[in-house]
Amino acid sequence: MSETLSVMLFVVLPYAALALAIIVSVLRWREAPFSISSLSTQLLESRKLFWGSIPFHWGIIFILTGHIFVLFLPSTVDWWNGVPLRLYALEITGVALALWALFGMVVLTYRRLSNSKVRRVTTPMDYVVLTILFVQIISGLWVAIGLRFGAAWATGVVVPYIWSLVVLQPKPELISPFPLVLQIHVVAFWVFLAVFPFTRLVHILTYPVMYVTKPWQKVVANVPNTKVR
Numbered sequence: 001m002s003e004t005l006s007v008m009l010f011v012v013l014p015y016a017a018l019a020l021a022i023i024v025s026v027l028r029w030r031e032a033p034f035s036i037s038s039l040s041t042q043l044l045e046s047r048k049l050f051w052g053s054i055p056f057h058w059g060i061i062f063i064l065t066g067h068i069f070v071l072f073l074p075s076t077v078d079w080w081n082g083v084p085l086r087l088y089a090l091e092i093t094g095v096a097l098a099l100w101a102l103f104g105m106v107v108l109t110y111r112r113l114s115n116s117k118v119r120r121v122t123t124p125m126d127y128v129v130l131t132i133l134f135v136q137i138i139s140g141l142w143v144a145i146g147l148r149f150g151a152a153w154a155t156g157v158v159v160p161y162i163w164s165l166v167v168l169q170p171k172p173e174l175i176s177p178f179p180l181v182l183q184i185h186v187v188a189f190w191v192f193l194a195v196f197p198f199t200r201l202v203h204i205l206t207y208p209v210m211y212v213t214k215p216w217q218k219v220v221a222n223v224p225n226t227k228v229r
Helices: 003-031 047-072 074-080 084-114 116-120 124-146 150-156 158-166 180-198 200-206
Strands: none
Touching: 003 158, 003 180, 047 074, 047 084, 047 150, 047 158, 074 084, 074 150, 084 116, 084 124, 084 150, 124 180, 124 200, 150 158, 180 200
């Protein structure tokens, strides 16, 4: 990979994506607050939604949590990986979670393509997001299987690269020598971050934390009095 292309993909793109994610999200929240929501399609179809949504969301949450843990506590991860059995357990768990999330993605995509009602409320941006997520998950699985023990070498490669961006001293040379699949995995994340504020996924930023302690609501069907009698 040329030095110019490396700088564009691993320096310019990350900063541009982060700027878009912050600026557009704030503008959207201020100018069109009612657009920050996720259009529920549960009433249109619920069975496939359940089997797709649960594995996808929980799989992604656990994988993302693991990535964040590695980013902030690399020394702890290195200590854990010091025992081969623990390293194998971590690698197998990561692959299993990625496959679980991929299964959910396949179900959700099939649901959108096969159900005419759901397809009508699907926007082009939804397909863009699905494509990026597929690339992200499949490339991540490829890295985990083809470039084994990523949990061990990522602390010395990916983590320093991310922190170099944070401290405004980017080091694209940490990523550019690696195989194409890892580069695709990294670039797919920055592309996802760039399109994120333009999608319905932006509702994640307004997650209703207060509902954790809010009492359960009871929903009663509005049935005409004649039917009740």
